[in-house]
Amino acid sequence: xxxETVKWVNGKIRLIDQTLLPHKLSYVMCRDxxxxxxxxxxxxxxxxxxxGIAAGFGVALGAKLSNARSPKNLEKDVNKVISYLAxxxxxxxxxxxxxxxxxxxxxxxxxxxxxxxxxxxxxxAMDILKEDRSMCRxxxxxxxxxxxKGDTVLTICNAGALATAxxxxxxxxxxxxxxQAKKIKVYSCExxxxxxxxRLTTWELMMSGVDVTLICDSMAxxxxxxxxxxxIFVGADRIARNxxxxxxxxxxxxxxxARYHKIPFxxxxxxxxxxxxxxxxxxxxxEERPGCEVRRALGKRIAPDKVKVYNPAFDVTPNxxxxxxxxxxxxxxxxxxxxxxxxxxKVCA
Amino acid sequence: xxxETVKWVNGKIRLIDQTLLPHKLSYVMCRDxxxxxxxxxxxxxxxxxxxGIAAGFGVALGAKLSNARSPKNLEKDVNKVISYLAxxxxxxxxxxxxxxxxxxxxxxxxxxxxxxxxxxxxxxAMDILKEDRSMCRxxxxxxxxxxxKGDTVLTICNAGALATAxxxxxxxxxxxxxxQAKKIKVYSCExxxxxxxxRLTTWELMMSGVDVTLICDSMAxxxxxxxxxxxIFVGADRIARNxxxxxxxxxxxxxxxARYHKIPFxxxxxxxxxxxxxxxxxxxxxEERPGCEVRRALGKRIAPDKVKVYNPAFDVTPNxxxxxxxxxxxxxxxxxxxxxxxxxxKVCA
Numbered sequence: 147x148x149x150e151t152v153k154w155v156n157g158k159i160r161l162i163d164q165t166l167l168p169h170k171l172s173y174v175m176c177r178d179x180x181x182x183x184x185x186x187x188x189x190x191x192x193x194x195x196x197x198g199i200a201a202g203f204g205v206a207l208g209a210k211l212s213n214a215r216s217p218k219n220l221e222k223d224v225n226k227v228i229s230y231l232a233x234x235x236x237x238x239x240x241x242x243x244x245x246x247x248x249x250x251x252x253x254x255x256x257x258x259x260x261x262x263x264x265x266x267x268x269x270x271a272m273d274i275l276k277e278d279r280s281m282c283r284x285x286x287x288x289x290x291x292x293x294x295k296g297d298t299v300l301t302i303c304n305a306g307a308l309a310t311a312x313x314x315x316x317x318x319x320x321x322x323x324x325x326q327a328k329k330i331k332v333y334s335c336e337x338x339x340x341x342x343x344x345r346l347t348t349w350e351l352m353m354s355g356v357d358v359t360l361i362c363d364s365m366a367x368x369x370x371x372x373x374x375x376x377x378i379f380v381g382a383d384r385i386a387r388n389x390x391x392x393x394x395x396x397x398x399x400x401x402x403x404a405r406y407h408k409i410p411f412x413x414x415x416x417x418x419x420x421x422x423x424x425x426x427x428x429x430x431x432x433e434e435r436p437g438c439e440v441r442r443a444l445g446k447r448i449a450p451d452k453v454k455v456y457n458p459a460f461d462v463t464p465n466x467x468x469x470x471x472x473x474x475x476x477x478x479x480x481x482x483x484x485x486x487x488x489x490x491x492k493v494c495a
Numbered sequence: 496x497x498x499e500t501v502k503w504v505n506g507k508i509r510l511i512d513q514t515l516l517p518h519k520l521s522y523v524m525c526r527d528x529x530x531x532x533x534x535x536x537x538x539x540x541x542x543x544x545x546x547g548i549a550a551g552f553g554v555a556l557g558a559k560l561s562n563a564r565s566p567k568n569l570e571k572d573v574n575k576v577i578s579y580l581a582x583x584x585x586x587x588x589x590x591x592x593x594x595x596x597x598x599x600x601x602x603x604x605x606x607x608x609x610x611x612x613x614x615x616x617x618x619x620a621m622d623i624l625k626e627d628r629s630m631c632r633x634x635x636x637x638x639x640x641x642x643x644k645g646d647t648v649l650t651i652c653n654a655g656a657l658a659t660a661x662x663x664x665x666x667x668x669x670x671x672x673x674x675q676a677k678k679i680k681v682y683s684c685e686x687x688x689x690x691x692x693x694r695l696t697t698w699e700l701m702m703s704g705v706d707v708t709l710i711c712d713s714m715a716x717x718x719x720x721x722x723x724x725x726x727i728f729v730g731a732d733r734i735a736r737n738x739x740x741x742x743x744x745x746x747x748x749x750x751x752x753a754r755y756h757k758i759p760f761x762x763x764x765x766x767x768x769x770x771x772x773x774x775x776x777x778x779x780x781x782e783e784r785p786g787c788e789v790r791r792a793l794g795k796r797i798a799p800d801k802v803k804v805y806n807p808a809f810d811v812t813p814n815x816x817x818x819x820x821x822x823x824x825x826x827x828x829x830x831x832x833x834x835x836x837x838x839x840x841k842v843c844a
Contacts, residue, residue, distance in 0.1 A: 335713075336687070344802075357803075360790070367810065395717065403752075446795035448685070449517065449690070449697055458717055
């Protein structure tokens with residue numbers, strides 16, 4: 147994949163500005179933490195794994211920018227950065243997972259010198275990125291086994307290269323299937339209100355030569371009714387230990403429709419997206435975003451300015467509607483409360 | 496209702512240009528048939544009943560504009576207009592119903608003078624409008640009995656004053672319920688791609704003081720999951736004699752979601768929307784519209800210019816998912832193949 151969504155460049159964090167795609171491929175350079183925070187909040191960088199990676203680099207950048215002369219003062223500065231970045235967005239757990247990981251490194255290295263701590267933090271952030279890369283490949287390998295030659299698949303939002311450090315999660319499965327010469331056809335839900343499907347997924351897939359057709363979110367049902375969809379693959383922003391999965395708003399709708407039409411529904415996510423502390427999806431905090439995102443489409447006003455709006459950014463698909471969860475450690479199936487214990491033991495060793 | 500969607504004004508057809516709402520309330524004057532045809536095709540006038548009314552006036556206008564000096568030549572001219580207007584859009588049967596009705600008047604009056612025929616056609620077009628007005632009121636009376644005080648209802652597209660000569664179909668039910676002091680709350684699906692829900696339904700309801708909240712189409716499921724929706728009311732563009740109902744794309748999705756969440760799902764439509772010649776919804780022609788409607792949102796580009804698009808304007812909800820069909824002759828319920836025979840006998844006498 148030539149797309150480099152998040153990159154550490156000369157001591158700064160370089161992000162693809164995803165709000166400008168597909169019109170323009172341009173980058174935002176984060177030289178300070180506030181710029182990064184705003185980039186996360188405004189979805190310049192988005193996608194649960196990419197947010198985690200960006201946050202890891204954010205902590206490394208925070209350390210780098212600190213003028214502290216003692217390890218203790220550096221620790222204080224870095225902890226402030228960690229707390230601040232944790233407020234950028236509430237739902238994707240990869241953000242907190244990465245910050246937690248950076249915090250552990252901070253603790254483990256507090257006996258080192260100021261520059262030693264800074265180095266250790268940057269190394270950890272780099273590791274998060276590298277690990278995400280290999281997780282993408284592993285998920286894709288497992289997931290592509292679910293795809294038959296000639297399958298037509300459906301996805302929502304962007305769970306691709308723009309959401310990760312490599313291949314993507316759900317889209318990674320498609321890329322891998324394609325590399326195996328399983329000719330597939332992809333329908334991409336446009337994903338209102340912020341149109342990640344229309345803007346990002348179509349762009350990525352077209353660039354990679356994958357056959358993609360754009361639909362409005364409301365058109366998925368009629369395709370299923372006409373038996374045009376063989377399988378559905380989506381990403382996730384947070385998965386509870388019982389398998390309930392939060393993902394972009396509209397995902398739950400697809401899961402119910404899939405059940406009604408007897409279509410397999412798969413979630414693809416690395417272990418960093420699991421929140422084993424949560425018993426069920428009921429406890430996943432769901433971000434509500436400003437009404438103007440719905441009243442407008444990429445800045446164009448499409449509704450009365452004063453109309454009330456409900457704008458949840460995510461929904462929760464209950465485990466019973468999920469056929470399988472594809473992770474870098476394999477594919478997990480019902481009963482999730484049992485099977486995901488094995489995942490936990492593998493990754494929380 | 497102060498909204499006059501279609502009106503005969505000084506020998507011309509005046510339409511609210513619905514493509515400009517909610518930004519601007521302005522009118523298009525149809526002085527010739529081509530302008531009317533284009534207004535129908537481009538959704539300046541839309542909504543099955545309103546299309547029927549506009550088509551009726553179109554035939555009257557065609558007669559008025561004819562230079563024929565003999566009844567026979569006038570008949571030829573008018574028949575040409577009828578055939579031409581029938582090509583404007585394929586799905587809403589009210590268009591064909593109104594044209595058929597005008598054709599019958601033409602036949603029944605062919606012994607009259609040229610001016611006598613013209614008068615008879617204009618009177619019939621006026622009657623279509625007047626009848627639609629009273630049908631709206633009657634549907635609203637029946638439908639409002641389904642609504643309890645404090646209900647929260649969901650609708651899609653615009654089945655209101657802008658789709659009819661009066662109150663609307665689904666929205667008529669809400670207006671009536673409100674006039675009965677049943678405080679209701681309405682969620683309006685934005686209705687991609689052409690955003691009739693965001694642009695027209697919110698505008699109408701706000702103007703009438705009905706509590707309305709706008710959502711993206713993909714958000715309906717999460718509201719149902721949270722038990723926030725008591726009932727769903729939608730309009731229709733064509734209903735087969737078994738009760739299968741074509742309506743704006745996204746309706747079928749809502750019907751499946753309603754079934755899954757055990758929420759009553761009602762279709763509101765006048766008898767002019769029934770096509771008793773069709774055994775089932777399988778035979779309803781579904782209009783596919785240009786991809787640019789999806790690649791853009793009100794002119795703003797939101798996707799790669801060359802991405803493939805699937806853009807059906809309607810879908811078909813099978814009768815088994817419909818709790819009841821509200822008409823001006825009462826509410827019909829399963830088994831529709833039986834009960835709708837009664838409707839047919841009432842209106843096709």
